[in-house]
Amino acid sequence: MLGPTELRRLATYSRRTRHCAGETLAVESDEVMGYANVTSGTVKLSRVLRDGRQQLVGLQFAPDLMGRLFSTESPLSAEAATEVELCRVPKEVMEALVLSSDRLKLRLLDQSLKDLDEAREWMVTLGRKSAIERVASVLLLVATRMGGADAQGDIVVELPIGRADMADFLGLTLETVSRQMSRLRHEGVISVQGHRCVVIHDIDALKGRTG
Amino acid sequence: MLGPTELRRLATYSRRTRHCAGETLAVESDEVMGYANVTSGTVKLSRVLRDGRQQLVGLQFAPDLMGRLFSTESPLSAEAATEVELCRVPKEVMEALVLSSDRLKLRLLDQSLKDLDEAREWMVTLGRKSAIERVASVLLLVATRMGGADAQGDIVVELPIGRADMADFLGLTLETVSRQMSRLRHEGVISVQGHRCVVIHDIDALKGRTG
């Protein structure tokens, strides 16, 4: 993706860090974080309303590039959903690099367009889908981005988030999420082993349930 | 924003067009449209589910730059909400220009980050706000982007969309939107003249109602 010059400069200034699940990576508009590449694990991006209501606005999987968490306008928080490995670059370094590197500009543009598409896709889910369609959608999303959702037989997926976070991502309550999971289970579309591990038996049926 | 060279090239290839309200500007993943600058009026961006449920995923006001309507992944439709004036550029021209112009790359990046912030902001609205908070939010959005939402006294806003589109933007039904408008009216926060014209009497109260 990037040329040797940029890579060298990035390598000089970047720092690999590990974070355990639940750790806060950036709050609202802070200066701490700069840019980061997710090299393993999953990161939750969220916004909260004054009264505490929370909405997850994105899940970043490897090898997504996170940045602009701060920006002037968008007060996002980032939290490690699972154990996470990042490759961080300080804000100033990144911005200097971006200005001097065409490829990096295009890479950033590409990432933000991808994020934009995903956000808009999710707006449809939040605005127009029923509870069970939302749950099916998130299962499909996770299966797609983590395992291979293209396999034929059973697909085993380790959920990076619990029911409460699923609820915050889907605009539902934790109880409703749980009920719809049970429903999919009774329909034989999925089964659950432990709380975090889902086995998708019929991926086409699941897709059919996404609306 | 752009240098003289880019502007000249843009001027050579761009074409100004007018469209009346309701006109379709781009459907799903078509090749027709290329990129366009909204120079006046308002454009609705929407996605539809197979069964016809619709969600507006963005409103573009002047001087927003629209592009990537097609892209590989995101099947958006664009429709003129009001009478609209565009400054269009063919896809290939734009892409060649983007590759050769740093400023244009940054302009595109800026626009897509702005769109991303807006989309995520709206995800909170769709996922976590009550009906009345959503209606208050859209009124505030329109007031902010069309008139001056910073004035002291009454603010007069000409809505670019009707109740049905508001509903599709807010993830509600048209009837619910109407009820919440009436509620805001009875509370004295706004009043309505005709169906498209809203007078905001108490902008702070309105902000308070956005959640």
Added chain:
DNA sequence: CGCAGGTTTGAATGTCGTCAAACCAAGTGG
């Protein structure tokens, strides 16, 4: 005036949220 489209209002229904209790899985210490 009278029609057409969009909007408002009403009554009944349904889906999802709230509150509360039971349950399960995993880890700790006796």
Added chain:
DNA sequence: CCACTTGGTTTGACGACATTCAAACCTGCG
């Protein structure tokens, strides 16, 4: 090894809010 604790999850009963279906109502326009 097993009781016990803890955090997360499931299930149930009930209520609230938004949807649905239907009718009345404006507003602009021929």
